[in-house]
Amino acid sequence: MNFNLRNAVIANVSGNSQDQLRATIMDAIQSGEEKMLPGLGVLFEVLWQNAGTTEQQHILQTLEGGLK
Structure with missing residues (x-):
């Protein structure tokens, strides 16, 4: 099964x-x-792929701040 x-x-x-x-x-x-994490990962992938450079930088800053 694939x-x-x-x-x-x-x-x-x-x-x-x-x-x-x-x-x-x-x-x-x-x-x-x-079991929900892979789905969130797919949504994050869509977000990342559709974000411009400035938006990606904002995402990275938000993640960095949230992980401190």
């Missing part, structure tokens, strides 16, 4: 509104379940 998690996550949230995306993210974080 299952592509990345494609499954993207298919599951494609076309979602901002409110729906926020709810998905908040649910994944609040549940604290390890």
Whole structure:
């Protein structure tokens, strides 16, 4: 069986509104379940790939600050 998690996550949230995306993210974080981490990783990948250089720098600064 060939299952592509990345494609499954993207298919599951494609076309979602901002409110729906926020709810998905908040649910994944609040549940604290390890199985949700790959999905958040896919969403982060989409964010990163669609961010410009300035946005990527802001993301990195936010991550750095949050990890101190």
